[in-house]
Amino acid sequence: MEDQCRVLAAAVETLDDVFYVYDADGKLAHWNARLNELFDLTDSELSGTAPTKFFIADDQEAVEAAIDEVFESGQTNVEARAETTEGVVTFELSGRLLMGDDGTVQGFSGVGRDITDRREREWHLQRQNERLTEFADLLAHDLRTPLAVTSGHLELAAREMSSEHIDAARDGLRRLEAIIDDMRTATREGALATAEQAVDIADVATTAWNHVETGNAALEPPPPILVEADPKRLLRLFENIFVNAVTHGPASDDHASEAEREASTEITVRLVPTTDGFAVEDDGQGIDPDEREWVFEPGASQAADGTGFGLYIVRAIAEAHGWTVRATAGERGGARFEFDVDADTTC
Numbered sequence: 001m002e003d004q005c006r007v008l009a010a011a012v013e014t015l016d017d018v019f020y021v022y023d024a025d026g027k028l029a030h031w032n033a034r035l036n037e038l039f040d041l042t043d044s045e046l047s048g049t050a051p052t053k054f055f056i057a058d059d060q061e062a063v064e065a066a067i068d069e070v071f072e073s074g075q076t077n078v079e080a081r082a083e084t085t086e087g088v089v090t091f092e093l094s095g096r097l098l099m100g101d102d103g104t105v106q107g108f109s110g111v112g113r114d115i116t117d118r119r120e121r122e123w124h125l126q127r128q129n130e131r132l133t134e135f136a137d138l139l140a141h142d143l144r145t146p147l148a149v150t151s152g153h154l155e156l157a158a159r160e161m162s163s164e165h166i167d168a169a170r171d172g173l174r175r176l177e178a179i180i181d182d183m184r185t186a187t188r189e190g191a192l193a194t195a196e197q198a199v200d201i202a203d204v205a206t207t208a209w210n211h212v213e214t215g216n217a218a219l220e221p222p223p224p225i226l227v228e229a230d231p232k233r234l235l236r237l238f239e240n241i242f243v244n245a246v247t248h249g250p251a252s253d254d255h256a257s258e259a260e261r262e263a264s265t266e267i268t269v270r271l272v273p274t275t276d277g278f279a280v281e282d283d284g285q286g287i288d289p290d291e292r293e294w295v296f297e298p299g300a301s302q303a304a305d306g307t308g309f310g311l312y313i314v315r316a317i318a319e320a321h322g323w324t325v326r327a328t329a330g331e332r333g334g335a336r337f338e339f340d341v342d343a344d345t346t347c
Helices: 002-013 033-039 057-073 116-160 163-189 201-211 231-247 258-263 310-320
Strands: 018-023 028-031 075-084 087-099 105-114 197-200 226-229 268-273 277-282 324-329 335-340
Touching: 018 033, 033 075, 057 075, 057 087, 057 105, 087 116, 116 163, 116 310, 197 201, 197 231, 201 226, 201 231, 201 268, 226 231, 231 277, 231 310, 231 335, 310 324
Parallel strands: none
Antiparallel strands: 018 028, 018 105, 075 087, 087 105, 197 226, 268 277, 277 335, 324 335
């Protein structure tokens, strides 16, 4: 019997989950070492602790209700967040009533399971569903105008055979195709990133730069920056960032000659490592502080021929990797996009 107890105790200690036993007064009586590790507390500090003491204030009421439930119905399940040595952790907590041989209540036992990653994945899925709803509304709105313009010009072209109207119709069709392409891309990129691998951002960024029309713009040779990422999605992220930089470059100099404008470097783009990940910045016009969040919204564009989905797709790809992105001011006065990469995804 003693050997069985030792084996059972050893098995409990190997759990990645927190195991706990509370007495009939709701005080902590037994636990495994995982609890000590997560809260950096000694056995004497943990002994007799009330369940609510481990969790953030907003979730303590739910934990109290779960304790009442386990004593009333014999079992309970609840989710609650706690500040731990591993950061804020969302726990799925179970409780089962413990009864003595004589039918008296001895307390309850249970397991606290870390479901933070699962909730993160569910959050991403919810965001994807929200995007699909946004796209359904935006599709009807954004396609109606170019379609109407195109139809009108084609009617005029059919009667007058004017090359001016035909060209206008072609421009409308090209814009329509660009919107559809970006809409389809944004839908695909809204899915969680798969096929992640070790990637040198410098290589992906250089390839992306060669894929887009950059005119007289220049990309400074980027330094090696290693992350875990989906190379194909990361390529699209940089393509959109670079197109945005070139499209919203410096204001034209009305006093410069055409030859001077053609010979000059319109904008320089830099890729730089940061403490939390990496940043892409340019020396262009920059982004107004009041518009730095708006630029990531679907349909946001100040360019006459823009679709308004470029930076929205950038944010969707970043979020699919578990990253965050924000727009700030660059060191040279232009726009800067900072990507905070989760610590677990860096190499």
